[in-house]
Amino acid sequence: MARVLLFGRLSDLAGWRERQVESPFLSALRSKLADEDPALGQALAGRGVQVALDQVIVRGDAPLSVGTEVAFLPPMSGG
Amino acid sequence: MTIRLTFDAFDPGALLTEFCKGRSEVGAVATFTGIARAEAGQTTALELEAYPGFTEAEIGKTAERAKARFGLDDFAILHRVGKIAPGDPVVFVATAARHRRAAFEACDFLMDYLKSKAPFWKKEYGPNGARWVEPRAEDHADLARWEKETTR
Numbered sequence: 539m540a541r542v543l544l545f546g547r548l549s550d551l552a553g554w555r556e557r558q559v560e561s562p563f564l565s566a567l568r569s570k571l572a573d574e575d576p577a578l579g580q581a582l583a584g585r586g587v588q589v590a591l592d593q594v595i596v597r598g599d600a601p602l603s604v605g606t607e608v609a610f611l612p613p614m615s616g617g
Numbered sequence: 618m619t620i621r622l623t624f625d626a627f628d629p630g631a632l633l634t635e636f637c638k639g640r641s642e643v644g645a646v647a648t649f650t651g652i653a654r655a656e657a658g659q660t661t662a663l664e665l666e667a668y669p670g671f672t673e674a675e676i677g678k679t680a681e682r683a684k685a686r687f688g689l690d691d692f693a694i695l696h697r698v699g700k701i702a703p704g705d706p707v708v709f710v711a712t713a714a715r716h717r718r719a720a721f722e723a724c725d726f727l728m729d730y731l732k733s734k735a736p737f738w739k740k741e742y743g744p745n746g747a748r749w750v751e752p753r754a755e756d757h758a759d760l761a762r763w764e765k766e767t768t769r
Contacts, residue, residue, distance in 0.1 A: 545666060546738030547749040586751075593671040609668060613751045616665065616696060616708065616737030 540567060540602045543609040548587070552578045559608075564589065565599040567608065586613040618692060620673050620680060624699040629709050636693050636711045643690045643713040647720035649728050655703035656743075663701040664740040664747075672696075672736040679730045687723035689714050694727065696737065729759040 539558040549555040552575060561567035572579020581587070588595055590609040591602070602608065629650040637646055653663045680692055691713040701707055708731060712723040731737075733752035740747050 543668070545668060545736075546740075550749070590668075590671060593668075593674065609671070611668070611736060612738065612749075614734060614736050615739045615750050615752045615756075616731045616735045 539604060540606045540608045542567070542571075543607065545609065546612040546614075548578070548581055548610050548612050551581055561602055563599055563601055564591070564596070564608065567602065581612075582610050584612075587611065618680070618684075620676050620694045622667050622669065622672060622696050622698050624697070626705055627695060627697070627709065629706050632693065632695060632709050633711065636691075636713070640690075640713060642715070644715045645717040645720040646711060646713045647717070647724040648709065648711045649724050650706050651708040651728070653701045653703045653705050653707050659743045660703060660741050661744070662703070662742040663707065664742065665696070665698045665701065665707065666738040666740075667696070667698045668736050675736050676731070679734070680727065683712075683723045683726050683730075687712075687714065687719040687726070689719065689723050692723070692727070694731075696731070696735075698737075726763050729756070729763065732756045733760050 539560050542557050542559050544552055544555055559567055559570060561570055568579065568582060571582065588611045590596070590611060591600055592607050633648055654660060676694060680694060683689065684692060689712055693711040695709045697707050710724050710727050712720045712727070714720040714723065733756040739750045741750055
């Protein structure tokens with residue numbers, strides 16, 4: 539089970555902030571979330587949305603192990 | 618070198634006093650304080666979200682780069698998270714260096730980074746509801762200025 543975290547507008551859109559999802563790969567996890575909630579799936583694949591696995595930004599697909607923290611990060615804005 | 622997130626209101630004057638304490642060699646301290654704007658009543662509150670652990674680590678990487686690039690002796694960064702009322706400080710950056718130019722420039726650089734690249738998500742509340750704010754083109758242009766100056 540991966541621990542999925544949504545930030546910013548993504549959590550408002552999905553209506554949740556944190557969930558456990560069973561998936562062996564990041565690509566499969568994206569498909570699973572998109573099947574359940576197409577609008578969220580589209581937003582996760584949208585421009586400027588980055589993914590961090592255990593707090594490290596990754597590009598493309600990656601295997602997930604038990605307890606991997608998967609964070610979806612929309613465009614950032616502070617200050 | 619401190620990087621901290623806080624849910625609580627802070628006093629930038631007290632932070633500056635603390636930051637300047639015991640410095641007899643640095644010569645220059647520059648600071649920036651960002652304050653939540655009311656936008657003539659259009660913004661009733663800000664909400665800042667961070668990714669604890671990741672946010673501090675990402676800021677730390679850039680702050681260490683700034684330290685090397687500008688030859689800083691020290692820096693302090695404090696950023697609010699959670700709900701923030703107009704008029705309240707949101708962010709405080711202090712830099713210490715032997716000479717003023719380095720202190721000013723490093724402070725400017727760190728703020729440009731914090732505005733458009735640091736892992737924060739900002740929501741503005743107003744009379745017509747809430748909206749997520751993303752960096753403006755100007756914020757990206759501000760940060761891009763530093764990429765051109767590679768000779769420093």
